[in-house]
Amino acid sequence: MSSVTLLVIGLTAFLLGYLVYSRYLARRIYRLDPDFVTPAHQFQDGVDFVPTNRHVLFGHHFTSVAGAAPIVGPAIAVIWGWLPAVLWVVLGTIFGGAVHDFGTLWISTRHKATSIGTLARTIVGERARILFLLIIFFLLLLVNAVFAVVIANLFIANPGSVMPIWGNLAVAVVVGLLIYRTRLGIFWPSIGALLTLYVMIWLGQYVPLSLPDLFGFAPSAAQLQAAGGDVAAAQAAAHTDGVRAGWVVILFGYAFVASILPVWLMLQPRDYVNGHQLFVALGIIFLGVLVTRPPVIAPAINTQLPPDAPSWFPLLFITIACGAISGFHGLVASGTSSKQLNKETDARYIGYGGAIGEGTLALTSIIATTAGFAVFAGVDGWHAHYGTWARASAGATSAFVNGVGVLAEGIGIPHAVATVFAAVVVISFAATTMDTGVRLQRYIVTELGEHYDLPLIRNRWVATTLATVSCAVLALGIDRGAGGMRLWPLFGTTNQLTGALSLLVVTLFLLRLRRPIWLTAIPMAFLLVMTTWAMVLNLIRYYTDSQALLLGVGAAVFVLELWLVFEAIAAVRRAIAARRGPSAVPG
Amino acid sequence: MTRRRIGRRVREALRAARDIYEGVFIAPYRAELFREYLRRRDQFFLIAFADLLGAPHPIGFYTLELYPHLIEEFHQWHRRLGVEHAPEGGFRCC
Known part of the structure; x- marks a missing residue:
């Protein structure tokens, strides 16, 4: 199949979803009211509550929700073939993710723009609030650890990206000073x-930088066994472990500094540059697909699955979280976007449309890995790259980077430059998520310190140290970082749990309004069943592999999962009982 | 579709693209600057109107003549502080 055909089918489905399904949701389920006084008008303060043009708000919302996750997840999931990944991305976005984002934006608008955590307490109960905080804690822990490993792997595979990435941080500080300390705008x-960044990317191919092995690990028993007695190969693998561990430590050192510095100095100007990069990257991929029209030569359904790969059903649904349905979007929709919604009817364009944008990013990742990368490596090379589950997970971003390289080459950009460019894009997004995640984790630790009256933990330096060290231990705790990508399904699970909790809140509110609940209840039930099923399989796997750390974190996430399932059943039963009574909330 | 309608659609699309671009880059920058402006203004108001909040401050006597110029911002300030109506016993704006 041609990649153009795949892209057109995907985009047409998204367009139909937006034009038909979101309209139905807006009219029949959420019943958007153009005359409803939104919190942006009700509490207008010129800072947080500002009625905002819908296109402006869309731009802000989309760049807040888009990141590296919709690239990494699909790039791993294509190991099962492109068809399951495309179906889940397209159908999951239209009937799940976009409904979730639209719903959380709408329900927050109807509740004075309160966050989904507060809504969980108001609508479900006090326990749900604690559950929400715990899920977010694990979500941040996992996302920080896994993205550190993603970046470290990319630095090792693409040494040309090291100079542009660190150089970009220095440039960001200069830009921060220029825009906030001068009148340059x-x-x-x-x-x-x-x-400057693009010049550094071009120079990056000539200045590849590699980190020396800072740890000097000896080959592990597993590495010796995998090398089949080849001691040199086992030592090379151990050397890579040492380099990766060095990068992870440096990255968390960076995250520590970044989360302490004022945001305007480095993070915000860096985000301005990254925002441009997102649109440039999407433009290059789309143009590359249209010009080169590479065939999708990776299998539609992979019948040569490696023996260690789990079954696609139900693992696919937690491998691709962002890009199909992501609970993180609910935090953005209810945390910031709902405060700026000019008219309630704009929620459809911003909430549903923003999710469609993220689905499009996931679709480009699938095309880059199954068409672009497959053309680069050949069918046999593609099967070799996705030859084991561990290699597919660790090498997912490399597949994307090389795939974009092929697409960019088609529009005249040299392959070497294009691969550095793609690596820089993915690393930039992952780093943005990571340093923001560490900052948020610091806030959560501080809040816990305040809640339990622990003055030591309330200290900014102590809280930041706790946040970075816990994430670094998790990243390096699984086979010295080599197994860090095994955290990805756990990250996907916590993300889906956040989404399921938000959908539960929306469903209960619809129930109280005496409106149809199936369009939010079915995706919620689907998510809960699939994540529970996948987690059981994962826990069995961690146990048989004797992975104590993964088993411990996985068990904690599984307990949260079961808690949420019981909470959902109890809350729905309570709401149905209350619905039989005379009262109903005006909406 | 007539040429005029096509032209209008193209203009609308370009305007939407410009607005999206503003949402991605300009709006967060402007919000950050405005937030900083409000922080500094709040500090000034706190000094100028501290006695209205129950904290005796002699400067209130000297800044009295600023009231007519600041009345609108004063109203926004106490609303931002979560005080629905102007504090009792002082300058009344609402």
């Missing part, structure tokens, strides 16, 4: 920074 410093 934002546009020219950002464009200047973007051009």
Whole structure:
């Protein structure tokens, strides 16, 4: 099949979903009211509550929800073939993720723009609030650990990306000072920074930088066994472990500093540059697909699955979280976007449309890995790259990077430059998520310190140290970091659990309004069943592999999972009982 | 579709693209600057109107003549503080 055909089918499905399904939701389920006074008008303060043009808000919302996860998840999941991944991304976005994002934006708007955590307490109960905080804690722990490993792997596979990434941070500080300490404004410093970054990307191919082995690990028994007695190969694998561990430590050192510095100095200007990169990357991929029209030569359904690969059903649904349905979006929709919604009817375009945008990013990842990368490596090379589950997980981003390289080559960008460019894009997004995640984790630790009256933990430096060290231990605790990508399904699970909790809140509110609940209840039940099933399989696997750390974290996530299932059943039963009574909430 | 309608659609699409671009880059920058402006304004108001909040401050006597110029911002300030109506016993704006 041609990649153009696949892209057109996917985009057409998204368009139909937006034009038909979201309209139905807006009219019949959420019943958006153009005359409803939104919190942006009701509490207008010029800072957080600001009625905002819908396109402006869409741009802000989309860049807040888009990141590296919709690239990494699909790039792993294509191991089962492109068809299951495409179906889940397209159908999951249309009937799950977009309904979730739209619903959380709508329900937050109807409740004075309160966050989904507060809504969980108001609508489900006090226990749900604690459950929500715990899920977020694990979500951040896992996302920070897994993205550190993603970045470290990319630095090792693409040494040309090291100089542009660290150089970009220095440029970001200069840009931060220029835009906030002079009267230059934002546009020219950002464009200047973007051009500087592209010059560094071009130079990156000539200046590959590699980290020396800072740890000097001896080959592990597993590495010796995998090398089949080849001591040199086992030592090379141990050397890579040492380099990866070094990068992970440096990255958490960076995250520590980044989460302490004021956001305007480094993170915000870096995000301006990254925002441009997102659109440039999407443009290059789309243009590359249209110009080169590479065939999708990876199998539609992979019949040569490696023996260690789990079954696609139900693992697919937690491998691709962002890009199909992601609970993180609910945090953005209810945390910031709902405060700026000018008219309630704009929720459809911003909530549903933003999720469609993220689904499109996931679709490009599938095309880059199954068409672009498959053309680069050949069918046999593709099967070799996805030859084991561990290699597919660790090498997912490399497949994407090389795939984008092929697509970019088609529009005249040299392959070497294009691969550095793609690596820089993925690393930038992952780093943004990671340093923001560490900052948020610090806030949660501080809040816990305040809640339990522990002055030591309330200290900013102690809280940041706790946040970074816990994530670093998790990242390096599984086979010295080599197994860090095994955390990905756990990250996917916590993300889906957050989504299921948000859908539960929306469903209960619909129930109280005496409206049809099936369109939110079915995705919620689907998520709960699939994640529970997948987690049982994962826990059995961790146990048989004697992975104590994975088993411990997985068991904690599984307990949260069961808690949420019971909480959902109890809350729905309570709501149905209350519905039989005379009262109903006006909506 | 007539040429005029096509032209209008193209203009609308370009305007939407410009607005999306503003949402991605300009709006967060502007919000950050505005937030900083409000932080500094709040500090100024706290000094100028501390006595209205029950904290005796002699400067209130000297800043009295600023009231007519600041009345609108004063109203926004106490609303931002979560005080629905102007504090009792002082300058009344609402």
